[in-house]
Amino acid sequence: MKLFKTIVSFLCVTSLLVACGSSDDDYNDSAEIPNCLGFEEATLKLTIQDTYETLPGKVSVFFKVNDTEGNAVPNLQASNFNIFEQGTNDDCPRAISPSESNGIISPNTQIFNTNTLLVLDLSNSVLSASLEELKAASVSFIDEVMPEVADEQYKMAIYWFDGEEQLHELNPLTTNREELKMAVDGITTDISNDLSTNLYGAVVNSTKIATDILNENEGNDVLAASSIVIFTDGTDQAARVDEGTALSTVENANDNISFFTIGLGDEIDEDVLQRIGKTASAFASNKDELEDTFEEISDNVAGQAKSYYLFEYCSPKRSGVNDLIIQAVQGQNQGAIRTKFDATGFTGGCK
Structure with a gap:
């Protein structure tokens, strides 16, 4: 997905970038959130615009948040989001540790x-x-x-x-x-x-x-x-x-x-x-x-x-196609979406 190269090059150190590209069968699915997460009925709608992976292990997701009536949900902060990852050895998606993943969510009207x-x-x-x-x-x-x-x-x-x-x-x-x-x-x-x-x-x-x-x-x-x-x-x-x-x-x-x-x-x-x-x-x-x-x-x-946001983090996954779930929470309202990324070739050293 060449569009996302613009975002990645804007926010990352150029010398660290080696484009892996997203899997051709990326999906954007709010209906298939695993029951084990226990989420309530969705009152927010997330829509993924693009997903991109860069070596040595960074995953970037650009997405939009609306309510279920289509109104924009602007100005959310990092604290409004929960991120979960599920690999082949995970029975249920696991929450991503901010301290270990260098995860950043930012509003991105500037890009x-x-x-x-x-x-x-x-x-x-x-x-x-x-x-x-x-x-x-x-x-x-x-x-x-x-x-x-x-x-x-x-x-x-x-x-x-x-x-x-x-x-x-x-x-x-x-x-x-x-x-x-x-x-x-x-x-x-x-x-x-x-x-x-x-x-x-x-x-x-x-x-x-x-x-x-x-x-x-x-x-x-x-x-x-x-x-x-x-x-x-x-x-x-x-x-x-x-x-x-x-x-x-x-x-x-x-x-x-x-x-x-x-x-x-x-x-x-x-x-x-x-x-x-x-x-x-x-x-x-x-x-x-x-x-x-x-x-x-x-x-x-x-x-x-x-109401557009960019999420970037260093994934601990080192192989295969993995699920990524982003949940937005605003007061009593919540919604989530599932996408996936290919961790083939991922190694340590991501910042």
Whole structure:
């Protein structure tokens, strides 16, 4: 997994690195936690993004933590995690000793890029009835999600849709939040020439853009995540893309893409928007609630980048494929995930 070389080289002494690579049959399994550990029912969800081994004996795992409703769980500390290892001679996974393994868990917003796509419905109903409220809400969203000082690891682009087939770019991906706010401020009531709403097309097109962003980062050996935030005040009217295609696009999207929806008024289909916004959705009954509703989603989007964690440790295993279980504990909430690593060739001397 070449992506993880970036993380390892960032955090480790270069002279110690000899890439072993992860086993091709890595798995990411929260359902198969051994009963002997006695864990309660999971209320946190862990998702492994990548696993990597480096000689002489280091294992690195990059993962994400959400609650069972898809909300990000940011700012966890090392004390919030328990780590277990199981080899061929272990009947039950054994807790890893921090003192013996040099184990480190750290929040890692600093080693990957996060990209947000704000996708706005600018069909006639919005332009004629709630444009100023939408602009104010969008500016607040930008301020919440984007850092005040430009940072290459935080980028946002703004797109809009009406009834036309294509997704219109309002502002390309940028680190500059003032540029984004100026683009929003420049939206006028005559921006669109199509009165209809191509909501499902916007879902498909924005997912493709987010996927392309992740692929570009991967090609540059950079870990990345994307968030798609779609606002609408109605249902799909253009029928350029059917509902099933839009929903399957979301369900089959890259795991590193989060989906959010914001709905306004009583003409929306909340069930459909909740399925599109599989990470989180929020609804405003009228335009005066729009800014607060955007803020609800912006808190979640901002938390996504802080819900990624890197675990690294020196394993005592010296051969074969072994199980590794990571448990996150936050108050009364807990969740765990199981992955595995290949210790072939591991020796002492790991630091």
